[in-house]
Amino acid sequence: MRVQLNQASGKVPPNGNPLVAHRYGADPYALVFGDRVYLYMTNDALEHDENGTVKENTYSSINKIAVISSSDLVNWTDHGEIKVAGPHGEAKWATQSWAPAAVHKVIGGKDKFFLYFANNASGIGVLSSDSPVGPWIDPIGEALILRSTPGVEEVTWLFDPAVLVDDDGNGYIYFGGGVPEGEYAEPGTARMMRLGEDMISVTGTAEVIPAPFMFEDAGIHKHGGVYYFTYCSNFYDGERPEGSPPAGEIAYMTSSHPMGPWTYQGTILRNPGHFFGVSGNNHHAIFQFNDSWYIAYHAQTLSKAQGIANGYRSTHLNLLFHNGDGSIRDVEADYKGVEQIRCLNPYESVQAVTIGWSAGIQTEGKADTAERRVTGIGNGDWIGLSGVDFGEKGAAAFIAAVVSLEGGSIELHLDDPAGPLIGELSVPAANGPEIQGEWKTAVSGAEGVHDLYLVFTGTNDAELFELISWQFTE
Known part of the structure; x- marks a missing residue:
């Protein structure tokens, strides 16, 4: 070899995590369509001070959502960024685009795709497309959910959407977060709401999900007829009642109906600091691809490898297992990731x-x-x-x-x-x-x-x- 090879950073062969090493991507949300899984991510990008030094991520300038996809879960195609918020974005009324959620629904015999996003913590918007990679439009020209929406007036952080299209075609959105002063154990800030048939409207009044120690990061999936609401617990460092979720972990509740009532069950994913030696917020999405279940989540592994773990996050993937009794096994996050599920064909472009x-x-x-x-x-x-x-x-x-x-x-x-x-x-x-x-x-x-x-x-x-x-x- 006559050339000095540059070294891999963050994602090192043969590991699968983080999923890519040439960009960051936080708050992952998965959409399975055809033979591919698409991951939509908050487009973390480096911020610098006046001296050019990388500073702590403020999230204040994030107005794009990054998209990657894969058919084998190890090789990922970079589809770039969706320009969501701001003067150059599709939703010009918004200033930020955080924590996306994407879903597919057949409407009028046509495949339609919907991308929900948080405009900081003040509201939730939606874009639509005929393709999972766009082009996207803002179909309503304003926020989908605001503080004027019935039932959300008391939500501290109006953000972090998750969406479910049930087997009967009905759509539901889950969102919210934050801790009212002193209300750590019962914040009461998680919400659920029905979506209209068009997926770009809401109906009725948002209802409270009584999630213990709720902080952020709504998630929703259905397995074996059971609905699972998942979320990240808050970082309260005082005493917690026995059976409460520890700080900064992904917890879950179950129900026989998409609108509850919900029963708290436990936690499934410890904070990234436990696995990777660099803590931070914990954000996830659970999805089925072929016959297996996966959990996507973020951690500051790439930025840690680069020596700049200042809140810049990267998406990871690991297997998730449901037990026979409906409970979920603890997830073992790691650098190894998941097995490649099919080979890459080099004889196609x-x-x-x-x-x-x-x-x-x-x-x-x-x-x-x-x-x-x-x-x-x-x-x-x-x-x-x-x-x-x-x-x-x-x-x-x-x-x-x-x-x-x-x-x-x-x-x-x-x-x-x-x-x-x-x-x-x-x-x-x-x-x-x-x-x-x-x-x-x-x-x-x-x-x-x-x-x-x-x-x-x-x-x-x-x-x-x-x-x-x-x-x-x-």
């Missing part, structure tokens, strides 16, 4: 922003197009893909759609960034304006299932090229 592991790279969307590229590519950077199935016959050639800048090479290695070399694609320098094209090279020695590493090399410190997509031929 793969978006370059589909990433298992990475070092040094970034991703960037291009104006007026849905295209997203891998950018910031320098000498020694790389992308890794997990579980690529080249088949018995094996690969004969590699083709990449590239925007050339300074030019360089893409080395193709198996199982490790410094593993066996199966091919090398030369990308010529642009020598002026950028050049976009497809380049092809022969490949040998790629048969069966392997991890694949695209290692980028060049002769100087400039950006070498931008990668759009790639695929192999047999």
